[in-house]
Amino acid sequence: MGGYFSAVISIAFHGTAFAMVLYLVSVGLSVTMGLMGFVNLAHGVFAAAGGYVMTTLLNDYNVPFPAAVVLAAIAVGLASIVLERTLYRRFYGGAELDQVLMTIGLIFMSIAVAKYIWGPSQQPMQPPSYLSGHFDIAGRDFPTYRSFIIAAGAVVVTVLWLGLDRTRLGAKIRAAVDNRRMAQSVGINTSGLFSFTFALGTGLAALGGALGAEILPIFPGYSLDHLIYFLIVVAVGGLGTIRGPFFAAMLLGISDTAFKYLLPEFGSFFIYALTLVVLLWRPKGLFGQTGRA
Amino acid sequence: MTDASQRETLLARKLAAAPPAPSSPAVLALSRRHRFRPLEALPWIAAAFGFFAFPDYLSLGAQVFITILFALSADLIIGYTGIVTLGQAAFFGTGAYTCGILAAHGWTEPLSLLIFGTAAGALVGFLSGFVVLRTQGLTQLMLTLIVAIMLQEGANKATDLTGGANGLQGMEIAPILGLFNFDLFGRVAYLYCLAILFLGWLALRMIVHSPFGRSLTGIRESEARMHAIGSPVFRRRLLAYTISAAVAGAAGVLLAETTQVVALDALGFDRSGGVLIMLIIGGVGRLYGAFVGVPLYMIAQDRLAQQDPIYWYFWIGLFLLLIVLFARGGVLGLIDKLRRRWVR
Numbered sequence: 001m002g003g004y005f006s007a008v009i010s011i012a013f014h015g016t017a018f019a020m021v022l023y024l025v026s027v028g029l030s031v032t033m034g035l036m037g038f039v040n041l042a043h044g045v046f047a048a049a050g051g052y053v054m055t056t057l058l059n060d061y062n063v064p065f066p067a068a069v070v071l072a073a074i075a076v077g078l079a080s081i082v083l084e085r086t087l088y089r090r091f092y093g094g095a096e097l098d099q100v101l102m103t104i105g106l107i108f109m110s111i112a113v114a115k116y117i118w119g120p121s122q123q124p125m126q127p128p129s130y131l132s133g134h135f136d137i138a139g140r141d142f143p144t145y146r147s148f149i150i151a152a153g154a155v156v157v158t159v160l161w162l163g164l165d166r167t168r169l170g171a172k173i174r175a176a177v178d179n180r181r182m183a184q185s186v187g188i189n190t191s192g193l194f195s196f197t198f199a200l201g202t203g204l205a206a207l208g209g210a211l212g213a214e215i216l217p218i219f220p221g222y223s224l225d226h227l228i229y230f231l232i233v234v235a236v237g238g239l240g241t242i243r244g245p246f247f248a249a250m251l252l253g254i255s256d257t258a259f260k261y262l263l264p265e266f267g268s269f270f271i272y273a274l275t276l277v278v279l280l281w282r283p284k285g286l287f288g289q290t291g292r293a
Numbered sequence: 294m295t296d297a298s299q300r301e302t303l304l305a306r307k308l309a310a311a312p313p314a315p316s317s318p319a320v321l322a323l324s325r326r327h328r329f330r331p332l333e334a335l336p337w338i339a340a341a342f343g344f345f346a347f348p349d350y351l352s353l354g355a356q357v358f359i360t361i362l363f364a365l366s367a368d369l370i371i372g373y374t375g376i377v378t379l380g381q382a383a384f385f386g387t388g389a390y391t392c393g394i395l396a397a398h399g400w401t402e403p404l405s406l407l408i409f410g411t412a413a414g415a416l417v418g419f420l421s422g423f424v425v426l427r428t429q430g431l432t433q434l435m436l437t438l439i440v441a442i443m444l445q446e447g448a449n450k451a452t453d454l455t456g457g458a459n460g461l462q463g464m465e466i467a468p469i470l471g472l473f474n475f476d477l478f479g480r481v482a483y484l485y486c487l488a489i490l491f492l493g494w495l496a497l498r499m500i501v502h503s504p505f506g507r508s509l510t511g512i513r514e515s516e517a518r519m520h521a522i523g524s525p526v527f528r529r530r531l532l533a534y535t536i537s538a539a540v541a542g543a544a545g546v547l548l549a550e551t552t553q554v555v556a557l558d559a560l561g562f563d564r565s566g567g568v569l570i571m572l573i574i575g576g577v578g579r580l581y582g583a584f585v586g587v588p589l590y591m592i593a594q595d596r597l598a599q600q601d602p603i604y605w606y607f608w609i610g611l612f613l614l615l616i617v618l619f620a621r622g623g624v625l626g627l628i629d630k631l632r633r634r635w636v637r
Binding site: 098100105106109111112116224228265267276279280283284 | 371377379423424427428430431432434435436438439440442443446447449450562566569570577604606607609610611612613614616617618621
């Protein structure tokens with residue numbers, strides 16, 4: 001009985017940490033999809049970029065950990081504005097096939113560039129000494145770094161939800177998701193809004209990639225190998241919401257951890273089957289609200 | 294979507310506005326659009342020429358034919374029906390594994406294996422279509438991807454049946470019709486794959502020019518209007534998806550029969566993504582895009598990728614970007630544009 005209980009705790013703990021990383025990386029994709037109707041398969045590239053920037057700052061320049069994480073998120077967010085203005089913008093409202101091919105092209109190029117600069121192996125990721133090791137609650141060991149990921153994720157989620165619900169900017173974004181043309185005609189600068197949300201989404205992805213480098217290791221194929229997980233979070237959560245992906249990420253993170261712990265001989269098979277069943281039941285996702293899919 | 298279909302749409306609109314005499318150029322153009330043109334013989338003449346001119350490359354040639362057939366299957370749903378898929382390899386792999394598993398258990402007759410593999414591909418397409426086609430956009434894309442990944446994971450874990458990561462080995466294929474044994478030089482494989490490709494092409498050509506095929510294009514251009522005129526959109530899509538899966542399954546069987554080994558990459562993302570890239574290089578939604586894009590891509594890959602896979606990915610990525618930015622119709626689209634400029 002004790003072992004059973006401890007397995008449940010362990011799955012819930014590691015699953016939640018995984019879910020936080022998944023959420024941080026994927027939430028931007030959901031918003032870009034809802035706001036611009038853009039299928040950005042290359043979203044994971046920004047997460048990988050965040051991880052690469054952070055590990056480089058940590059390992060080669062001895063930048064302190066918190067500064068490295070924040071710098072990575074800001075750098076990637078700013079760089080993505082350039083991409084959005086020069087490249088992504090041309091494909092808004094265009095054919096889905098073009099968006100898919102364009103972003104696959106970006107993924108391929110990013111893989112080659114990452115291999116060229118950082119080599120084919122995983123980036124070493126050492127949490128700072130004050131976040132490594134374990135700590136003890138009620139006679140049970142918890143890895144400090146993963147607890148930190150959960151806490152940091154919870155803070156970001158809260159700020160994000162409050163920001164979208166309570167601020168003027170958040171209201172504008174919600175208006176543009178619901179009806180872009182109407183938002184435009186009441187004087188909202190949707191073009192600027194697109195750039196801002198895109199940068200916010202990629203910045204959050206970079207944050208997720210950087211913080212999660214210990215759970216999802218940073219290597220050149222990162223954006224392609226984990227693409228399916230990011231897409232599941234967005235599709236199951238429902239497009240254009242920021243709450244939906246959170247619950248979807250929790251569901252995915254915890255059930256994936258549970259399946260891999262309890263039925264390792266089946267790998268990820270059940271996660272995929274579960275996703276199929278959920279989307280057969282609710283094609284627009286669990287929390288899909290907007291009319292368009 | 295393509296220049297050709299845009300022209301056709303314009304033509305149809307003009308016709309609807311003022312019905313012209315039966316002998317007008319517009320009516321003739323529409324009524325003759327399904328007839329064979331001399332240019333269509335070109336790929337087959339080139340293939341026959343290749344058989345005699347490049348005896349050392351017949352195995353590569355057979356692979357090219359298989360991939361063209363696979364790309365044709367993808368063109369039916371991507372180009373003609375407007376369903377973007379990242380999981381076409383699911384059906385290819387189903388066909389390949391069906392053939393491989395049966396052959397490893399003693400059923401070695403190639404033509405019946407082809408039929409079984411095609412049927413298995415169709416079945417998987419039909420079943421997964423029920424989930425995939427109920428959704429749209431990003432969700433649909435994710436589901437096409439997930440079906441392929443799920444099958445790959447299944448094949449990876451069911452090692453007793455599939456050999457898992459080591460691939461399925463020890464299969465034997467009997468001579469075709471009891472007469473033609475697959476030889477080392479790939480002569481039989483070349484001609485066999487060419488023959489099946491020809492049949493597949495003929496069938497797909499008939500389908501896209503049939504009323505059913507025209508309704509698929511209608512769904513691609515405007516789903517709402519097709520609903521409005523009472524077209525059963527979901528059923529049409531599902532049928533197209535199933536046919537496409539069947540053809541992809543046939544291509545998978547051909548690969549298994551000619552190489553006599555099936556590995557996990559038959560279901561992999563590289564195959565699904567690669568076929569998309571080859572189609573866009575040649576031109577989507579025109580049946581001949583596959584005949585141009587596949588050889589270009591495969592020859593380039595044969596020459597470049599082995600030397601340096603890193604740069605290969607970079608250049609193919611950049612090339613994709615340039616194509617979607619500046620040459621949306623692919624090579625055939627460019628040729629069309631040039632021809633129109635010259636004719637005028």
